[in-house]
Amino acid sequence: MMPRRMAIRLLLLAAVVVAPWVFSTLAQRNLLVLIAINVILVASLDLLMGSGGLLSLGQAGFMGVGAYTSALLVIHAGVPFLAALAAAAISAGGAGFLIGYPSLRLRHHYFVLVTFIFGIILTLLFTSLVALTRGPMGLPGIPFAAVGLPGVGRYTFNTFQAKVPYYYLVAAFAAGVLWLRGRLLAGRLGYALAAIREEEHLGMAVGIPTHRYKVLAFVISTAQTGLAGALYAHYTTFISPEVFTFVDSFNLFVMNMIGGAGTAAGPVIGPLLLTVVRDVLRNISPVAAEIAFGVFLIAAIALLPAGLMGALAARHRAREG
Amino acid sequence: MPVLEVAGLTKYFGGFRAVADLSFAVEDGEILGLVGPNGAGKTTTFNLITGFATPSAGRVRFRGEDVTGRPPHALARRGLVRTFQHTTVFARLSVEENVRIGCFMRLPGGLRATLFGLSAAERALLAEGVDELIAFTGLDAHRRTAAQDLAYGDQRTLEIAVALGASPRLLLLDEPFAGMNRGEAERCMALIHRTRERGVTILLVDHHMDTLMQHCDRLVVMHHGEKLAEGTPQAIRRHPEVIRTYLGGPVDA
Numbered sequence: 177m178m179p180r181r182m183a184i185r186l187l188l189l190a191a192v193v194v195a196p197w198v199f200s201t202l203a204q205r206n207l208l209v210l211i212a213i214n215v216i217l218v219a220s221l222d223l224l225m226g227s228g229g230l231l232s233l234g235q236a237g238f239m240g241v242g243a244y245t246s247a248l249l250v251i252h253a254g255v256p257f258l259a260a261l262a263a264a265a266i267s268a269g270g271a272g273f274l275i276g277y278p279s280l281r282l283r284h285h286y287f288v289l290v291t292f293i294f295g296i297i298l299t300l301l302f303t304s305l306v307a308l309t310r311g312p313m314g315l316p317g318i319p320f321a322a323v324g325l326p327g328v329g330r331y332t333f334n335t336f337q338a339k340v341p342y343y344y345l346v347a348a349f350a351a352g353v354l355w356l357r358g359r360l361l362a363g364r365l366g367y368a369l370a371a372i373r374e375e376e377h378l379g380m381a382v383g384i385p386t387h388r389y390k391v392l393a394f395v396i397s398t399a400q401t402g403l404a405g406a407l408y409a410h411y412t413t414f415i416s417p418e419v420f421t422f423v424d425s426f427n428l429f430v431m432n433m434i435g436g437a438g439t440a441a442g443p444v445i446g447p448l449l450l451t452v453v454r455d456v457l458r459n460i461s462p463v464a465a466e467i468a469f470g471v472f473l474i475a476a477i478a479l480l481p482a483g484l485m486g487a488l489a490a491r492h493r494a495r496e497g
Numbered sequence: 498m499p500v501l502e503v504a505g506l507t508k509y510f511g512g513f514r515a516v517a518d519l520s521f522a523v524e525d526g527e528i529l530g531l532v533g534p535n536g537a538g539k540t541t542t543f544n545l546i547t548g549f550a551t552p553s554a555g556r557v558r559f560r561g562e563d564v565t566g567r568p569p570h571a572l573a574r575r576g577l578v579r580t581f582q583h584t585t586v587f588a589r590l591s592v593e594e595n596v597r598i599g600c601f602m603r604l605p606g607g608l609r610a611t612l613f614g615l616s617a618a619e620r621a622l623l624a625e626g627v628d629e630l631i632a633f634t635g636l637d638a639h640r641r642t643a644a645q646d647l648a649y650g651d652q653r654t655l656e657i658a659v660a661l662g663a664s665p666r667l668l669l670l671d672e673p674f675a676g677m678n679r680g681e682a683e684r685c686m687a688l689i690h691r692t693r694e695r696g697v698t699i700l701l702v703d704h705h706m707d708t709l710m711q712h713c714d715r716l717v718v719m720h721h722g723e724k725l726a727e728g729t730p731q732a733i734r735r736h737p738e739v740i741r742t743y744l745g746g747p748v749d750a
Contacts (some may be wrong), residue, residue: 359611359613359614360611362614362615363604363606363610363611363614363615364601364604364606364610364611365611367597367598367601367604368601370587370598371598371601374588374589374590375585375587377549377569377581377585378581378585378586378587378659379598379601380568380570380573381547381569381573381579381581381660381663382598382599382601382602382659382660382662382663383570383573383574383578383601383602383663384570384598384601385568385570386570
């Protein structure tokens with residue numbers, strides 16, 4: 177089993193590295209960056225939804241917290257990019273703690289409702305705190321990411337001129353998030369989340385402080401989501417409240433569902449599939465695209481209720497058993 | 498020193514008094530039966546002892562420590578573990594995964610274990626613990642079966658296996674025989690006796706007086722939230738209050 181898993185990982189790594197050279201138009205490379213950002217977002221949501229059965233419909237709001245934090249720190253305070261990224265993760269994770277700590281004591285559907293409402297409140301805040309965020313006009317001129325490399329000096333990721341270096345940077349973060357997810361799920365957090373998803377009271381009875389682990393998962397998820405928001409801000413150099421709405425939260429949910437919630441490859445397959453399908457449809461007919469996309473989603477959920485990876489796993493099990 | 502002492506335990510739900518000034522003790526190594534008809538307050542008592550509900554009054558002491566109002570996971574860490582009245586397992590997970598989650602507290606925590614995984618020795622120790630519990634409860638044949646696909650009796654056995662994963666000193670079993678046929682109930686009772694032999698004290702709830710009479714060292718009889726009687730099965734059998742209320746004595750008037 178181990179060598180096979182290694183082989184799959186190496187193949188995946190090779191695919192990630194080669195992708196921008198196979199799909200080498202500007203539009204395709206743009207999609208690759210967005211897919212990599214979405215992988216971080218969906219992997220973060222999956223930690224809650226797939227592993228813990230906890231649906232958050234406010235993820236885009238936390239993404240916005242990270243995006244605005246990082247953008248404003250770099251614009252107004254000249255904070256270095258990597259420090260701003262860290263601040264984005266901390267601020268979004270902090271917001272996650274403040275919301276998660278009380279609301280994760282609620283019964284599940286109330287928790288979903290709280291995340292939904294809080295996501296909307298955050299979007300309203302981005303819109304109304306005009307002095308800070310410039311409100312609906314959006315925040316332009318966000319500096320590109322820049323890092324000091326030993327020996328090379330300072331490198332600026334000018335994503336208007338070259339997308340590939342930034343794509344690799346985001347892909348590296350996505351890989352890190354996926355690696356961390358694997359580690360966390362193999363340990364106490366993974367056991368705790370499985371218990372929370374399946375039968376929380378039994379988990380408590382065998383000594384799992386379930387509330388603590390729910391809060392921990394929520395903080396990790398929202399911190400990573402904030403990080404993805406910051407990566408997005410320094411990629412497009414422009415953010416506005418419209419990018420962090422409920423619709424965006426819902427899209428993440430759909431990507432997670434279609435990819436297969438709670439499966440290892442789901443958070444990669446979902447964003448990949450949906451971003452590509454959506455783009456292909458838009459290129460054919462922008463008007464029909466939204467309708468066709470809706471039909472595609474309904475078909476996908478009707479035919480593969482456990483998501484693509486869930487269905488493949490079930491088939492695999494059936495063949496083995 | 499008794500493993501568990503309950504003193505003056507009282508629980509109101511609104512104006513309804515579900516448990517009233519209940520006091521009893523569970524001695525180390527015994528099987529104590531808590532018996533009474535449906536609605537006598539047995540399950541509420543369980544919830545109060547195990548932290549799933551907070552008493553309106555009274556204290557719970559576990560191994561000498563006042564643990565009243567502590568959350569369930571904190572009690573489990575001290576060795577106080579329960580099962581539930583309605584079969585409660587991780588339904589979609591396999592028997593092995595169920596038991597492994599039951600062994601949660603045996604997993605090393607901390608940053609090292611989280612980021613770099615368990616060491617080979619730690620993994621072996623955990624697997625050994627899981628294997629031992631599966632063998633002990635006789636579920637070897639169903640290792641990979643999803644809990645929801647098990648026969649009813651096996652599901653209830655699995656509940657005990659999961660609970661034992663938490664290494665309890667005192668195990669509270671809430672109606673473990675409910676819904677079982679005679680053969681299943683006998684196998685379950687044998688498992689409970691073997692569990693006691695591992696050094697686990699047992700507090701057992703049921704409403705079948707005769708089953709408990711056969712298997713418990715002592716009984717506490719509840720009625721309308723109050724303690725009606727306490728003692729050995731022989732003493733309970735002769736207890737006038739119990740005879741009048743349960744065993745069908747001479748009918749008054």
